[in-house]
Amino acid sequence: MNSEIILNSQDIRNVLAQTDPFLFVEEANISKKFASSTYAISGKEFFLEGHFKDFPIFPASILMEAAGQLASLHMLFIMDYDLLNPEKLPIPVFSSTGRTSCHGICKPKDVLTIESYFKILRPPMASFNIKILNEKQEKLAYVENLFLTAVSPAELKSY
């Protein structure tokens, strides 16, 4: 395993099952214990038209999705997949979270920093603590004990 990798947005698109318009990690810096990523809220995201009408605010549920996407990259790295030459990757899917809290509002033009702290890997599961910050390094959200399960694409399609 490399001790650390940096994934650009195209690398991330090659690795994750999610893609536009539902991709919320832009570049990712990943090591075993820690991973970080950013997402700039453009204001053009489709869901901002309805959340909320007349005043767009980035939904907490999408913050959770951003947390899950970075944790997915982190998980695949820890599972020793080559993320720069991805082949036959499983898809990490959400299992559960111990506690999620939101502490601030995110609006268009804000830049989110997402941080993932690795806790435990027991294939096919892994857990992480995720922190989401704004440009002032103020905590916007904290997802504690985010559990993901790595599932094969064939298994997912069979449901």
Place this chain on the structure above:
Amino acid sequence: MNTKDKSIAEIIREAFRGCDEETILAVIKYRETGEIDNIPEIVSSVIKRYTEPDFRHLFKDINKRGSLNLREDLELDSLTLFEIVVALEEGLGLNIDDTEVHQLENLNAVTEYIENLLKK
């Protein structure tokens, strides 16, 4: 915050979040003294915390509690059992073989398994 930066009490509180204060204090006491008297209550409380609300009333009858079947009575799936294993590992400072835990049928069996690990 890294695991390294946290005190044992913080790790226990995080691992057992959602359990009652009595349980958390019992775990802290175990970590301080090594006494395993409260392990049945601790195991029961952790499993109850991960059980769907509709089934939690089953834990009220202390006499029947131990024989509750993890899958049939409490409808715990393998993913939830994994979360229970991780919580017990973190809180009690153990290494648990989750393949062995998955073979355990009821609360008494889990308690006995944990107690045996702690006695080693």
